[in-house]
Amino acid sequence: MDSLLKHMVDMTGYRDHTMLDISVISAVQELACATQTRMLALTTVRGQIFVRARAIIVAGGKARMEEHQDPSLHGDPLSDFPALAACIARHETSCDALSADGRHLLWLPIWIGDQITTCLEITDPTPYTGATIQVIGGVVSVYRNFQNLLDYSERDSLTGLLNRKTFDDQLAKILQTRGDADPEAARPAEEERRHQSNAERQWLAVVDVDHFKLVNDKFGHLYGDEVLILIANLLQSSFRSQDRIFRFGGEEFVVLLRSITLDNAQKIIDRFRINVESHEFPQVGRVTVSVGFVSISAYEAPVIILGRADQALYYAKSHGRNLACHYDELVEKGMLTAVASNDTAEFF
Structure with missing residues (x-):
C-alpha cells in the first residue's frame, strides 16, 4: 500500500505528459511485477488506426521514452492486434491475449469520453488475477484523470494542439x-x-x-x-x-x-x-x-x-x-x- 501511495503522489506531481507516462509505467511495472510495460499511442491516419510505443520499461531497467526516427511510418495497424481491436470496438476497459511466444499480454485502453489515443500494455509469462487487474485499473483511472487536467491546461481550445x-x-x-x-x-x-x-x-x-x-x-x-x-x-x-x-x-x-x-x-x-x-x-x-x-x-x-x-x-x-x-x-x-x-x- 505504501508503494502504491508513493506512485500516486509521484504521478500527480508532474506537469507534463512525458513524465506522466514514465511515472505510470514505472508504477505498473512494480505493482504487477511485469516482464515489460509499454504506453502505446493510437493515431488515426486516413481512417485507419495505428499503434506505436510511446514509453517502455523492461524488468530490471529504467523507464524511457521511445524514439522513432522514420517519419513515414505511423506504427503497426490496429488490425495486427485483433484482441485489442475487438476490445476497443466494444468500448471495453481491458482485454488479454496470448502472444506467439507464449507470453500473456494485458491491454488497458485509456478512454477519455468516447475517444482513445492511449493504451497501457503489460507483458508477463503468467496471466494476472482479477485483484491485480483491479489495482492496475485504479492506477489507470488516476492517470486518465490527471491526463485530462494536463490537456485542459496545455491545449488550445479550438484546434486541440498544444498552446x-x-x-x-x-x-x-x-x-x-x-x-x-x-x-x-x-x-x-x-x-x-x-x-x-x-x-x-x-x-x-x-x-x-x-x-x-x-x-x-x-x-x-x-x-x-x-x-x-x-x-x-x-x-x-x-x-x-x-x-x-x-x-x-x-x-x-x-x-x-x-x-x-x-x-x-x-x-x-x-x-x-x-x-x-x-x-x-x-x-x-x-x-x-x-x-x-x-x-x-x-x-x-x-x-x-x-x-x-x-x-x-x-x-x-x-x-x-x-x-x-x-x-x-x-x-x-x-x-x-x-x-x-x-x-x-x-x-x-
Missing part, C-alpha cells in the same frame, strides 16, 4: 537538456551550426496560413476556424509522433522537430506544405502555408531562435508564399542578414 505557454516550457526544457548533455553547446552558435551541419539536430519551424484574413473576410470566421482545425489535423498527420505541434494564436503554428538531420527536416516540412496545398478545404477551396525554420542551439536565447525562424518565414511570405525556407541557408546565400545573438534577451 503557447506549453511551447515556452518545452523549448526551455529542450535547451536545458542540450546544454547539459551536448558538449557542442559550449561552442559559439555559428561554429556549432557549421560543425554539425549534417548531424541530427532539434529544429523549430514557424507556420503561417497564407492570406488567412481574406478567408475570414470572404467566407466568415466559422469557415476560418474550420480551416485552422483542418490545418491542425494536417500538421498532426504530416509530422512524427515525437515532434511537438503548437498553436501560437491566430493563423500561426510552431513545430519542434526532435533529433533529425537537415535533409529530413526539410522533407517533412515540405511534405506538410504540399499536403496543405493539395487538400480541398470545404467552401474555401485551396489554402497554402509558408514556413520558416531554424536549428535549435543551446547557446542561444529562445527569443533569438524564434526570431530567426520568423525571419525565414517573412522571407517566404514576401517571395511568393507557399514556401518552406531554412534560415541558415538564406543567410549563407546572402538573402538574409543574420540576427545577432543576445545572451541577455528575455524569454518572450
Whole structure:
C-alpha cells in the first residue's frame, strides 16, 4: 500500500505528459511485477488506426521514452492486434491475449469520453488475477484523470494542439537538456551550426496560413476556424509522433522537430506544405502555408531562435508564399542578414 501511495503522489506531481507516462509505467511495472510495460499511442491516419510505443520499461531497467526516427511510418495497424481491436470496438476497459511466444499480454485502453489515443500494455509469462487487474485499473483511472487536467491546461481550445505557454516550457526544457548533455553547446552558435551541419539536430519551424484574413473576410470566421482545425489535423498527420505541434494564436503554428538531420527536416516540412496545398478545404477551396525554420542551439536565447525562424518565414511570405525556407541557408546565400545573438534577451 505504501508503494502504491508513493506512485500516486509521484504521478500527480508532474506537469507534463512525458513524465506522466514514465511515472505510470514505472508504477505498473512494480505493482504487477511485469516482464515489460509499454504506453502505446493510437493515431488515426486516413481512417485507419495505428499503434506505436510511446514509453517502455523492461524488468530490471529504467523507464524511457521511445524514439522513432522514420517519419513515414505511423506504427503497426490496429488490425495486427485483433484482441485489442475487438476490445476497443466494444468500448471495453481491458482485454488479454496470448502472444506467439507464449507470453500473456494485458491491454488497458485509456478512454477519455468516447475517444482513445492511449493504451497501457503489460507483458508477463503468467496471466494476472482479477485483484491485480483491479489495482492496475485504479492506477489507470488516476492517470486518465490527471491526463485530462494536463490537456485542459496545455491545449488550445479550438484546434486541440498544444498552446503557447506549453511551447515556452518545452523549448526551455529542450535547451536545458542540450546544454547539459551536448558538449557542442559550449561552442559559439555559428561554429556549432557549421560543425554539425549534417548531424541530427532539434529544429523549430514557424507556420503561417497564407492570406488567412481574406478567408475570414470572404467566407466568415466559422469557415476560418474550420480551416485552422483542418490545418491542425494536417500538421498532426504530416509530422512524427515525437515532434511537438503548437498553436501560437491566430493563423500561426510552431513545430519542434526532435533529433533529425537537415535533409529530413526539410522533407517533412515540405511534405506538410504540399499536403496543405493539395487538400480541398470545404467552401474555401485551396489554402497554402509558408514556413520558416531554424536549428535549435543551446547557446542561444529562445527569443533569438524564434526570431530567426520568423525571419525565414517573412522571407517566404514576401517571395511568393507557399514556401518552406531554412534560415541558415538564406543567410549563407546572402538573402538574409543574420540576427545577432543576445545572451541577455528575455524569454518572450
